Amino acid sequence: MGVIDELTAEFARLPGVGRKTAARLTFFLLKRSPDEARRLARAIDAVADRVRHCSRCGNLTETDPCGLCEDPRRDRSVICVVEEAADVLAIERTGQYRGMYHVLAGRLSPLEGVGPEDLNIDSLLRRLVGSTGGKEVQELIIATNPSVEGEATALYLQKLVRPRGVRVTRLARGLPVGGDLEYADGVTIAEALSGRREL
Amino acid sequence: MALATLDAIILQAFPYSETSKILRLLTPGHGVQSVMAKGARRLRSRYGGILEPFTDGFATFYLRQNRELHTLSDFELVRPRQALGRDLVRFGGASLLAEIMLRTASEEAAPEVFSRVRSALDRLEAASPETVEATALAETWALITALGFGPSLDRCVECGEAVPDEGELFLDYAAGGVFCKACQGGGGGGRVLPEPARADLRALSAGVVVELPRTGAHWQLLSRFLAFHLVDAASLRSLDFLYGARGAQ
Ligand SMILES: [Zn+2]
Ligand SMILES: [Zn+2]
Numbered sequence: 461m462g463v464i465d466e467l468t469a470e471f472a473r474l475p476g477v478g479r480k481t482a483a484r485l486t487f488f489l490l491k492r493s494p495d496e497a498r499r500l501a502r503a504i505d506a507v508a509d510r511v512r513h514c515s516r517c518g519n520l521t522e523t524d525p526c527g528l529c530e531d532p533r534r535d536r537s538v539i540c541v542v543e544e545a546a547d548v549l550a551i552e553r554t555g556q557y558r559g560m561y562h563v564l565a566g567r568l569s570p571l572e573g574v575g576p577e578d579l580n581i582d583s584l585l586r587r588l589v590g591s592t593g594g595k596e597v598q599e600l601i602i603a604t605n606p607s608v609e610g611e612a613t614a615l616y617l618q619k620l621v622r623p624r625g626v627r628v629t630r631l632a633r634g635l636p637v638g639g640d641l642e643y644a645d646g647v648t649i650a651e652a653l654s655g656r657r658e659l
Numbered sequence: 660m661a662l663a664t665l666d667a668i669i670l671q672a673f674p675y676s677e678t679s680k681i682l683r684l685l686t687p688g689h690g691v692q693s694v695m696a697k698g699a700r701r702l703r704s705r706y707g708g709i710l711e712p713f714t715d716g717f718a719t720f721y722l723r724q725n726r727e728l729h730t731l732s733d734f735e736l737v738r739p740r741q742a743l744g745r746d747l748v749r750f751g752g753a754s755l756l757a758e759i760m761l762r763t764a765s766e767e768a769a770p771e772v773f774s775r776v777r778s779a780l781d782r783l784e785a786a787s788p789e790t791v792e793a794t795a796l797a798e799t800w801a802l803i804t805a806l807g808f809g810p811s812l813d814r815c816v817e818c819g820e821a822v823p824d825e826g827e828l829f830l831d832y833a834a835g836g837v838f839c840k841a842c843q844g845g846g847g848g849g850r851v852l853p854e855p856a857r858a859d860l861r862a863l864s865a866g867v868v869v870e871l872p873r874t875g876a877h878w879q880l881l882s883r884f885l886a887f888h889l890v891d892a893a894s895l896r897s898l899d900f901l902y903g904a905r906g907a908q
Contacts, residue, residue: 475677570754570900571671571761607824609710616904619747632755 464490516587518563518580520545528561535596541585541617543567543605546642551603552615554650559601561649562587567604567613576616584617588624599627601656605641618659629656662732665689667718668776669755674700680710682731684718691764694720694731706734713740713753713780713890725744742784751901752783752795756802758897762889763806792874792905793863797818799881800854800865808888811836812861818842827853830880848887850880859867878902 461469464486471482477506489497513519513527521527528534528548538559548561564579588597600621604610618628630650641649670691671683680699684692699710704846709716719733745754754860756779760772780786786794816836822828828837831849837857838844852860859877860870871877882898889895 568750568900570751570897572673573760573896573899575896576903607708608713608741608744608750611741612747612750615745615747615750 484515497615513563513565516583517561518545518565519585533558536596538601539584539597539599540601540603541584542603542641543610543613544642547603550642551649551653554653556650557651559599564604564613567607567609568616569609579613581617581620585620585624588621597626599629601629601631601653602659603631603641603652606652615657622659628659630659631656661722662719663722664717664719664733665722666773667692667716667734668739668773668780669710669712669714669716670760672712676700681728682710682718683764685760685773685776686718687770688768688869689722690766690769690825690886691760692720692722692729692766693727694718694729696734709736709739711739711741712732712757713743714738715740715777715780732814740780740784743780746788746791747904748791749786751897751904752781752791752798755895755901756780756783756800758895759799759802759806759885760887762895772802772805775802780791780896786868792867793868793871795901796871796874796877796881797863799861800860803850803885803888804864808835809844809864810860810884812857812864815839815842824858825854827851828857830857832884835888850883856880874905878905883893 467489468479468482468486468659471475471485472479473561477485480503489500511520512523514521514524514529516525516529519526519528523530532578535558539562540557540559541562541564542551543564543566548563550562551557562580562584564584566574566579568574568579568611584611600617602614602617603612612628621628665686665688667684667686669682670685672680675681675695676702678698679695682694682696684694686692686839690782696706696710698704699706714736715738717735717737718731720729720731722729740753743749744789756776759778779802782794782798783791800809810830814836815838816831817838818841820839820841822837824838828839828851829844830837830852831844831847833847834844837852859869859871860880878898878901882894885895885898
């Protein structure tokens with residue numbers, strides 16, 4: 461396989477990109493200056509090289525702990541628990557939330573072999589105990605997707621966390637059932653946040 | 660090739676691409692079928708987020724012979740089962756039924772198995788908190804029985820003679836039933852089943868919810884029995900989940 465085909469094949473693996481679009485992207489790059497193509501290559505290379513999971517919250521980050529965890533202006537008494545790092549971005553876009561995050565990296569799905577031990581739950585529990593002797597975190601907002609599996613995950617966390625004296629809330633309805641938080645618009649997420657209810 | 664609209668229960672739904680989902684459907688006339696639901700993950704999808712595990716509805720797709728993956732063209736909701744996610748044992752129990760169907764997947768018509776699964780999901784959703792575990796056990800044993808590998812509890816698996824209701828007998832997992840006193844058994848995997856436990860198991864296999872003082876032993880029995888009767892012996896993930904979920908309740 462020649463290099464042109466190789467690049468096209470790589471593009472075609474991206475979400476939402478078919479063979480035709482992949483070929484168009486390849487030829488677009490070939491028409492531009494080599495520097496432009498190299499800039500793209502360097503950006504991809506840097507992402508692959510430097511982006512890691514934050515050891516505290518599981519979010520994607522270049523620095524560990526991540527910027528959100530290190531930001532002194534954020535409210536440390538609230539942690540918003542999401543399924544994926546993309547959900548953090550979606551909630552940040554609303555500009556309505558000033559607390560901390562925790563990324564589970566999935567949701568409970570017995571059928572797909574995802575049990576509690578496969579999610580970032582231990583690290584969440586460690587944060588509740590906290591380095592300052594507890595009491596720092598007062599509320600956990602569970603923002604897993606409003607799907608059957610997301611609901612079960614929320615319930616599991618609630619059962620686990622409630623005995624530790626932390627308030628547990630769930631995003632309000634209004635988010636489409638079965639939808640992905642990642643794709644919800646900012647207004648919908650902001651409303652769901654402000655209308656969260658006790659679990 | 661024909662466009663067919665079939666009764667369908669979604670056994671499993673997982674993301675395929677950024678925008679689509681793959682569904683594993685249970686149908687009465689065509690067993691387990693896989694379909695691709697294009698655009699189902701989009702926020703304003705015409706499916707409106709109904710393509711979720713355990714949902715009941717009418718699925719429309721081109722049913723092509725020897726095709727592994729069909730393309731869903733419509734799904735009409737009959738009954739959402741979102742509520743099964745709001746209780747860990749209900750969720751685990753429903754997942755277990757789905758997992759058994761996926762592990763024994765065949766494309767053959769099995770209308771009685773289909774209605775069994777459908778009513779099982781309804782009963783799991785409706786069960787009172789006190790009976791939900793026994794309901795999950797009963798529905799699982801009843802499904803196993805409907806699939807044709809339920810335990811033989813009234814006749815000896817070796818000689819076929821009727822066994823008395825009284826007394827303890829050896830239940831052999833691999834043989835799939837009890838041994839009479841004359842045939843003994845007990846060489847392979849199995850356990851001695853005291854009289855009340857056999858009565859409970861008989862009731863559960865008929866889908867009857869009985870009062871179970873110790874459910875732990877029943878889950879263990881179910882798990883061992885299934886290990887001998889599913890194609891590959893790997894343990895069922897839903898059973899592991901259920902076992903843990905009971906503790907978390
Ligand atoms: Zn972080
Ligand atoms: Zn015998």
